[in-house]
Amino acid sequence: MDLGTRASSTAVLLSRVGERIRSREALLVEEWEDITAWASDHVIAGPEGVATITEGYLDTGVPIAGPGAPLVSEFALMELIAVLGRTPDGGKAYVGRVIECAWRLPHVYDAVVAGRLAPWRAERIADLTRPLSADAAAFVDRQLWDASGVGWAQLERLVTEAVLRFDPEKAEAERREAADNRHFDIGEVDEHGLVHLDALLDAADGHDLNQAVARRAEVLGRLGDESSLDVRRSKAAAELARQDLALDLLVPDPDTGEVVATVPGRKVVLNVHVTDTTLTSDTPADQAGWNPVGRWEEGRCPVTSAQIREWLRARHTTVIVRPVIDLADHVPVGSYEIPGRHRTRVILRDHTCRFPHCTRPAQRCDVDHARPHAEGGPTCPCNLVPLCRRHHRAKTHSTWRYDAVMPGTYLWTSPNGHRFRVDHRGTHPVRTNRAAEPPDE
Incomplete structure (x- = not known):
């Protein structure tokens, strides 16, 4: 292929890429218009209508944009988010950004509809204006009549100016509260069993550390440690932590005054899943049927058995072993109250809330009787399902319904007949004509 032919081929390819981008953005603009129309049809107006009885169940108006934007039906919002294929929190934020633009930033919204401003840029603007008062948001919007020409730094300065103009008390309070943003966070565990730290400290504390x-x-x-300086610093921070864990501390209970002695050292709960292929030998011949991968519930990630052994060998470690015979075993009890051993099995089986696209850890969820x-x-x-409080309410008080196809697999039906299969592989829309039919009376 000569240079001229190659250049021509590249030009055609780039032209196709550009055309697809324009088509994708046009579809996204249509989605914005549909969401705006949906919001207009599901407004719960006025403070007195924030909690209403609708068709026999309790519905709640939720604010998902800034002051002055409408409250929308909570249960209807759940259905829209499920159809959009987004997580509950991410979908709520996305719909909120569209409503923020449509109701509080009309110049920005018009720029998106006219194709002058990419939707993702408008979403960024909406994120910055959502905390503002209605007057401050209107001021920002008036300055954005040609939003495509505004850079991020200029936009942030514009928002700061709006706060200072229309809410000086808030600006002063934020200045005084800046020190309260100090934090020390440990991030998600990566595939090598490592974590990143993110911290904001007082300058003197940071210097001492x-x-x-x-x-x-x-x-x-x-x-004699021959590791690099960076690695040694990482180990040194861990040594500081272990020194604290090794202390016997006497801590008074703030409510009763009772003095509680903490147990020193690291605490490890080891859930051993016992199956017919479980092997404990370290010989290569026996390891053929042995799974070398474990799951760290606190970090919500897989870890190697070698790393688990390293954690268990650390000094001052207390190990609690819980054998889990069969997560699908049927061991009913006669009472309504759910025993701790049942809750543990359900958590280890399902890991997260089982509502479509929800990722809230099962440890933080309610346990619902499917029937x-x-x-x-x-x-x-076999009849217990982890549902976070929000989606437990939806199942109990709205027309959201699910069937437990088998332990760990659930078929959800939304109020308007959209269906979703939720299992250990995620959420999968079930393609039927049910959505085209009117909901059951």
């Missing part, structure tokens, strides 16, 4: 880590890293080097206990549903892991 840096000095302590530097001293320990130097001592480790003098004691109500009052209707003969057993209190048994």
Whole structure:
């Protein structure tokens, strides 16, 4: 292929890419217009209508944009988000940004509809204006009559000016509260069993911590650790943590005054899944049927068995072993109350809330009887499902429904007949003509 032919081919390819981008953005603009129309049809107007009885169940108006934007039906919003294929929190934020533009930033919204402003840029603007008062948001919107020409730094300065103009007390309060944003966070565990730290400290505290880590890293080097300085600093920070865990602390209960002695050291709960292929030998021949991968519930990630052994070997570690015989086993009890062993099995089986696209950890969820206990549903892991509080309410008080196809697999039906299969592989829309039919009376 000569240079001229190659250049021509590249030009055609780039032309196709550009055309697809324009088509994709046109479809997204149509989606924005549909969401705006949907919001107009599902407004719960006025403070007195925030909580209303609709068709026999409790519905709640939720604010998902800034002051002055409408409250929309909570249960209807759940259905829209499920159809959009977004997570509950991410979908709520996305719909809120569209409503923010449509009701509080009309110049920005018009620019999106006219094709002058990419929707993702408008979403960024909406994120910045959502906390503003109605007057401040209107001021920002008036300055954005040609929003496509505004850079991020200029936009942030514009928002700051709006706050200072229309809400000076808020600006002063934010200045005084800046120190309360200090934090020390540990991020998600990566595939190698490592984590990133993110912290904002008082300058003096940061200096002291840096000095302590530097001293320990130097001592480790003098004691023969040949790791790089960065690695030694990482180990030094861990040594500081283990020194604290090794302390016997007497802590008074703030309510009763009772003095509680903490148990020193790291605490590890090891859930051992016992199956007919479980092997404990370390010989290569036996390891053919052995799964070398574990799951760290706290970090919500897989880890190697070698790393688990390293964690268990750390000094001052307390190990609690819980054998899990069969997560699908049927062990019903006669009461409505759910025993701790049942809740543990359900958490280990499902891991997260089982509503479509929800990722809230099962440890933080309610445990719902799929078939109500009052209707003969057993209190048994086969009839128990983890649902976060928000989606437990939707199942109980709205017309959202699900069937437990098998333990760990659920078929949800939305108020307007859209269906979703939720299992360990995620959420999958079920393609039927049901959505075209009117909902059951």
